[in-house]
Amino acid sequence: MKIAVCIKQVPARDSQPRLNEAHTWIREDGAAFEMNEPDAYALEEALRLKERHGGEVVVCSAGPGRVSQVLREALARGADRAIHVESDELVAADAFNVAGTLADAMRSESFDLVLTGLQSDDQGFAQTGVVLAERLGMPHATIIMEVQVEAAALRVKRELEGGWFQWMSMPLPAVLTIQSGINQLRYATLKGIMAAKKKEIRKVAAPAVLTSRQRVVNLYVPQKTKQAQVLGGTPAEAAKELVKRLRDEARVIE
């Protein structure tokens, strides 16, 4: 089975993004980046499917030059090769442009299965996988917690709201968006890191002109309406005050 995994590189989760001058995006200089978390689970699922059914895992990303770093990381974890649609224009592109350029780069590969994370930690569009399915003419299913492959068909477990789930079948080829927690992640071994150096990252040019369907006019730190009573002082003082308030004011502990 030939499996594609779409991976996005996003600002590191524990960093506080800083605004650019135009307040339309963040400042990239000095920012740290990492693999989008749901995408890491999608990659892991692809590697497990390959272990069970054979085939190839190809990681694909659309973004600026720095993105090759997460592709290398994916190759180190076990992906076979990579496709990088490289363009600085794609730094903050909308889901239509990201999915559109990825679809163009992926079409001739005739993948049997395409996996993406269910959404990204930066823009959180939750659209890329679904738009990609439409562009590739494939059926899709979202928020997937289990994947079973049966001949030319898939049976997948979707997460629904409030603790409900649903099984769904569809023919291959297909696109799935993967929910974090579907499996337990593996980390790259030294051997994997060495092997990754020899694996191919095929560069593909993005279209010269991208037409956006949405535009950020203002990016800002959300206004705090702050209603919490913040208890200050040393940890011991704050702890003492909290226990007192929970006993005497909120009356929620004895």
Added chain:
Amino acid sequence: MILVVVEQREGKLNRASWEAIAGGQQLAAKAGGESVKIAVLGGDVGPVAAEVAGAAVTEVLTVSNAALEPYTADGYVQALVQVLGLHSASFVVFAHTYQARDFVPKLAARLERALVADVVGLTEAEGRPAFTRLVFQGKMAADVLPEGDRPYLITLQSGAIAADTVRRGATPAPVTPVNVVVDGSAIRQRPEAPFREAKQAVDLSQAVRIVAVGRGIKAQDKLPLAEELAKLLGAELGASRPICDSGWLPLERQVGSSGQTVAPKLYLALGISGAIQHAVGMKGSKTIVAINKDADAPIFEIADYGIVGDLFEVVPALIKELKS
């Protein structure tokens, strides 16, 4: 015209749909007094249509077809493309449910129209309606303008617009059937009946107190610290999703949109950022305490008491205080 597409499953309206209707009405006022219509798709949608006809809208469109029950992305996209061909809208509004996440991006791609998803507020920019979304895990907000041809598709995050702000009509809105042709053979997804996992051993929804841990706890071997605090408070242990994803605690301890909804007297959040999917599961708690080293974490927006600090210093201090 602004079209609000409401959601039903087996003839029952999804409550978030009232928020979408209220959002459609507010957007109509912002967009210069446009009319609002509601569409409902499915098998027998009569009762749901009658229910939403109580809102102050000009018309309720029923799109009834056996091929639309149960829901599939392929079926819904086919049907809505036809509805939007017959009723040209400037905006199409949905609640940002799991179902909307599943098919609205496909609809937008099929129509080649903008989709601004997961909107938390309506605003204005360059003289036209703009939409506020949270980005970077809630650390930033972005005001976004949809571009290109209309209609623009919008999904509203739950709780962004209160359902009780829906304006009701003096008389029920007229209900009009819309005929669509749905090619069942072009529906590739074969859904099975929804189910819940086997009965859970811990019912957090009944807990009086909960100590919940988030990614700030850093490692599984740090969990005993939270357990000791929970024991002293007579509390159950809860967790945010990443803790359960990592397998550090069983799924039944997860609080949030895909976990349990809880409403204890006390909810103490340790190293939890307060992402919307977590917050929807616990914001009904009577007293919320947040301990987080980031003073800007969204959890402080919903907490009653907060301590800004390192949980590895604050929790031992709390344990000591409770013991004395």
